[in-house]
Amino acid sequence: MTVSSTISSTTTSAATALQLEGISRRIGARTILEDLDLTVSPGECLALLGPSGCGKSSTLRLISGLDSPDRGRILLGERDITALPPARRQVAMVFQSYALYPHLSVARNLSLGMEIRGVDAATIARDLDAVLELLQLGELRQRRPADLSGGQRQRVALARALLRRPQVFLLDEPMSNLDAQLREELRPQLRAILCGGGAPVVYVTHDQQEAMGIADRIAVLDAGRLQQCGTARELYHRPATLFVAQFIGRPQINVLQEPDGSLLAVRPEHLHAVREGGLQVRVVSREWQGASQQLQLDTARGPLRWVCDGGRSIGDAVRIAWEPQHEHRFAAGGRRLTA
Amino acid sequence: MGVVLIGPALLLLLLVFLWPMASYLWLSFHAQNLFTDLQPVPVGMLNWHRLVLDARFWQDAAQTLRFALVSVSLELGLGLAMALLLNQRWRGRGLVRSLTLLPWALPTTVMALGWRWIFNDPSGPINGVIAGLTGSTLPFLASPSLAWLAVVFADVWKTTPFVALLLLAGLQMIPADLYEALALEGGSARQALLRITLPLLRPYLLLVLLFRLAQALGVFDLIVVLTGGGPASSTESVAGYAYLNAMRFLDFGYSATVMIGMFGVLLLLGGVLLLVLRRPARA
Numbered sequence A: 001m002t003v004s005s006t007i008s009s010t011t012t013s014a015a016t017a018l019q020l021e022g023i024s025r026r027i028g029a030r031t032i033l034e035d036l037d038l039t040v041s042p043g044e045c046l047a048l049l050g051p052s053g054c055g056k057s058s059t060l061r062l063i064s065g066l067d068s069p070d071r072g073r074i075l076l077g078e079r080d081i082t083a084l085p086p087a088r089r090q091v092a093m094v095f096q097s098y099a100l101y102p103h104l105s106v107a108r109n110l111s112l113g114m115e116i117r118g119v120d121a122a123t124i125a126r127d128l129d130a131v132l133e134l135l136q137l138g139e140l141r142q143r144r145p146a147d148l149s150g151g152q153r154q155r156v157a158l159a160r161a162l163l164r165r166p167q168v169f170l171l172d173e174p175m176s177n178l179d180a181q182l183r184e185e186l187r188p189q190l191r192a193i194l195c196g197g198g199a200p201v202v203y204v205t206h207d208q209q210e211a212m213g214i215a216d217r218i219a220v221l222d223a224g225r226l227q228q229c230g231t232a233r234e235l236y237h238r239p240a241t242l243f244v245a246q247f248i249g250r251p252q253i254n255v256l257q258e259p260d261g262s263l264l265a266v267r268p269e270h271l272h273a274v275r276e277g278g279l280q281v282r283v284v285s286r287e288w289q290g291a292s293q294q295l296q297l298d299t300a301r302g303p304l305r306w307v308c309d310g311g312r313s314i315g316d317a318v319r320i321a322w323e324p325q326h327e328h329r330f331a332a333g334g335r336r337l338t339a
Numbered sequence B: 001m002g003v004v005l006i007g008p009a010l011l012l013l014l015l016v017f018l019w020p021m022a023s024y025l026w027l028s029f030h031a032q033n034l035f036t037d038l039q040p041v042p043v044g045m046l047n048w049h050r051l052v053l054d055a056r057f058w059q060d061a062a063q064t065l066r067f068a069l070v071s072v073s074l075e076l077g078l079g080l081a082m083a084l085l086l087n088q089r090w091r092g093r094g095l096v097r098s099l100t101l102l103p104w105a106l107p108t109t110v111m112a113l114g115w116r117w118i119f120n121d122p123s124g125p126i127n128g129v130i131a132g133l134t135g136s137t138l139p140f141l142a143s144p145s146l147a148w149l150a151v152v153f154a155d156v157w158k159t160t161p162f163v164a165l166l167l168l169a170g171l172q173m174i175p176a177d178l179y180e181a182l183a184l185e186g187g188s189a190r191q192a193l194l195r196i197t198l199p200l201l202r203p204y205l206l207l208v209l210l211f212r213l214a215q216a217l218g219v220f221d222l223i224v225v226l227t228g229g230g231p232a233s234s235t236e237s238v239a240g241y242a243y244l245n246a247m248r249f250l251d252f253g254y255s256a257t258v259m260i261g262m263f264g265v266l267l268l269l270g271g272v273l274l275l276v277l278r279r280p281a282r283a
Helices: A003-013 A057-062 A106-116 A121-132 A150-163 A180-195 A208-214 A232-237 A243-247 B003-026 B045-054 B055-087 B095-102 B108-118 B125-134 B144-171 B176-184 B188-216 B221-226 B240-246 B252-279
Strands: A018-027 A030-040 A045-049 A071-075 A091-094 A167-172 A200-204 A218-222 A223-230 A253-257 A263-266 A281-288 A295-297 A302-308 A317-321 A328-330
Touching: A018 A057, A030 A071, A030 A223, A045 A057, A045 A180, A045 A208, A057 A091, A057 A167, A057 A200, A071 A180, A091 B176, A106 A121, A106 A150, A106 B176, A106 B188, A121 A150, A150 A167, A150 A180, A150 B055, A180 A200, A180 A208, A200 A208, A208 A218, A218 A232, A218 A243, A223 A232, A223 A243, A243 A253, A243 A263, A243 A328, A253 A302, A281 A302, A302 B125, B003 B252, B045 B252, B055 B144, B055 B188, B055 B240, B055 B252, B095 B144, B108 B144, B108 B221, B144 B188, B144 B221, B176 B188, B221 B240, B240 B252
Parallel strands: A045 A200, A045 A218, A091 A167, A167 A200
Antiparallel strands: A018 A030, A018 A071, A218 A223, A253 A263, A263 A328, A281 A295, A281 A317, A295 A302
């Protein structure tokens, strides 16, 4: 039996889906979440993506029981857990701050929860050794959190979540305190560790690269409302709202006003130069990015962004066009129009 | 460079602390009283011999220690409870926080005069209640077994808010997400108190303990106003005895010896406390 399966064995046996039904949350007059429906299957990793203040962290707090919804239900399999206190939900959360106990060593940080739950000493010792080995924390077991690097703290927080043997994993921007390179290195590891256990994983981030890299599906939130929930491909190729179109993809999608008041959106990477026809543009500025360059264009229909690999210079006059299948059309209110 | 930077602070410390201490230590080996025309005359260990054999000094030392231990324990317990309460969210908390500080803001002499009236036998309000219930009154300030409790009571009333304030500051330094993490791990409120609050409050508790012990062992003004050290010097503190020697008997040499002797006791106590309590909780 491998180390990771030792830790995850109990989560696999009891794997159930997490379901949010019509969740609403208000604080005073402010709407935090409005009528949110989400389902996360066993073993699936769902990313909650959105700008700060969109309600993604609030959703985690509702799932964990640290906050209660004003309306709606939270289900684990068949069980309604909406009214359960956090201590009885069997939910593990990795906090953005990691929330490690500063006065305890790594080993005691990890074993405290098990002690509290009355796990017997032999099991504690066995699980502790297993998780320390899995996350390569063995040599740090006597250190205090203050003596650990950001990446090490994150691993301890993750280990603590694993030892909870949760029915749901919640992660609140677990990578935001790490540098960019470490983030990319950790993504596949984190994914392997989290999703192997069979519990649903909800991963909050504001970084679309991270969401795409780690999640099976992505739920995009804006101002407390679910904009779209789907795979990264779906969000990129068929954004349901203008917000999703603009939030997913870098550089940001071009939006052109149509005569009838609707909006036409085309991604900068889907523009190409043509000999005749198309749109007459002039290159205003450019950023060289290695494999491609990003151009700012001036056109009769307003400014555009263009990602191309050719050697264009500032001041060049070009004609550009795009394929019809790359057009996204939205109503003035932001809803998608095209099929 | 370092010496230059801490120089001003060091100078101040030498001036207001070490110099008076040194001159008191010097004075304790001299007689300076009415028989020497208030001039210091070297007498070797005479004052110290007298101190060791002085039953009143040892009685006062025991009384001062008893007062300090009992009142500081009560203040820490009540102050911790108060701080925990004031750290919760509830309506009107801000107002109550300000109100609780009032006793501490009151000058000691003023509040001691107030308590002297409240404890008055037979016309104080406490005895009014007791008389209404039992028909007799209690001589709070005239009975040796009650007077020291009255002093403790007044001191606890006055300084508990100060303890609560310091501990509240410590409580607010504890990040809320630690409690949330423990709750998600299945922890109860009691476990949160024992596993998170108290260990992380430990440095603050130690600080308050040292602060309050040092203050309580030097208690003077409260006792002078409330009981005058009586009845029969049963509430007299060491500081009060030193004051008596210097200001009533004009025996400055012996007064200095009493003070230095008490300082030695204090130093010993503080050192032991630091050794016992400063060790961090076992990891």
